[in-house]
Amino acid sequence: QVQLQESGPGPVRPSQTLSLTCTVSGGSISSGDYFWSWIRQRPGKGLEWIGYIFYSGNTYYNPSLKSRLTMSVDTSKNQFSLQLSSVTAADTAVYYCAREVSSSSWGSYYYYMDVWGKGTTVTVSS
Amino acid sequence: EIVLTQSPDTLSLSPGERATLSCRASQSVSSNYLAWYQHKPGQAPRLLIYGASSRATDIPDRFTGSGSGADFTLTISRLEPEDFAVYYCQLYGTSPRYSFGLGTKLEIK
Numbered sequence: 001q002v003q004l005q006e007s008g009p010g011p012v013r014p015s016q017t018l019s020l021t022c023t024v025s026g027g028s029i030s031s032g033d034y035f036w037s038w039i040r041q042r043p044g045k046g047l048e049w050i051g052y053i054f055y056s057g058n059t060y061y062n063p064s065l066k067s068r069l070t071m072s073v074d075t076s077k078n079q080f081s082l083q084l085s086s087v088t089a090a091d092t093a094v095y096y097c098a099r100e101v102s103s104s105s106w107g108s109y110y111y112y113m114d115v116w117g118k119g120t121t122v123t124v125s126s
Numbered sequence: 127e128i129v130l131t132q133s134p135d136t137l138s139l140s141p142g143e144r145a146t147l148s149c150r151a152s153q154s155v156s157s158n159y160l161a162w163y164q165h166k167p168g169q170a171p172r173l174l175i176y177g178a179s180s181r182a183t184d185i186p187d188r189f190t191g192s193g194s195g196a197d198f199t200l201t202i203s204r205l206e207p208e209d210f211a212v213y214y215c216q217l218y219g220t221s222p223r224y225s226f227g228l229g230t231k232l233e234i235k
Contacts, residue, residue: 004170039224046214046226046227046228046229047214047216047226048226049222049223049224049225049226052223060223061222062222062223063221063222064222096170096171098171101176108158108177109158110158110159110176110177110180111158111159111218111219111224112161112173112176112177112216112218113161113163113171113173113216114173114176114182114183115170115173116170116171116172116173117170118168118169118170119170
């Protein structure tokens with residue numbers, strides 16, 4: 001079955017750029033049926049959707065992060081990545097990658113995330 | 127912005143008991159866009175329910191989603207030891223794209 005695995009640097013210094021990669025195994029990232037998403041959970045806070053990338057490279061970002069956010073996809077490696085610039089302590093979080101499904105049945109459309117990674121902890125600290 | 131409020135924050139029950147978890151939206155929403163997830167520490171969140179009431183693949187039938195409008199419920203009919211976790215509801219179609227409730231922690235009594 002499809003599995004997702006996040007990888008990242010661990011600690012990041014303030015003002016630097018955070019880079020994370022999600023490796024997809026057991027399936028192809030080039031399937032046009034899915035969007036590839038990032039979600040984070042800051043300490044003591046709820047889950048926050050960050051954005052998604054399609055295999056073609058099309059992206060859609062959370063407006064609150066858009067000015068600092070870049071996502072990319074490498075279909076040859078079956079990976080997608082996130083870069084968040086000018087990080088502060090407020091970006092300390094567990095970051096998850098997930099596969100988003102848009103499905104339809106009998107004329108109704110459904111949107112949800114059917115596969116998630118286990119998450120990677122990113123700490124922004126000097 | 128649509129806000130999802132989950133209640134209770136913590137639910138203490140024993141194996142074999144019935145669990146009822148609530149997710150309330152700040153306005154009426156499409157039930158097609160409501161999903162539930164289970165999350166255990168150190169594990170990937172697991173999709174349980176989508177479209178408010180459709181069980182995801184391989185989810186046991188003791189998990190049932192219901193509701194419409196602004197009120198949704200996840201019911202676990204007979205708790206198994208592996209069901210103790212944090213449960214989140216999620217809504218598509220908000221700004222930005224998805225919003226989540228803060229979760230209900232289901233703990234062993």
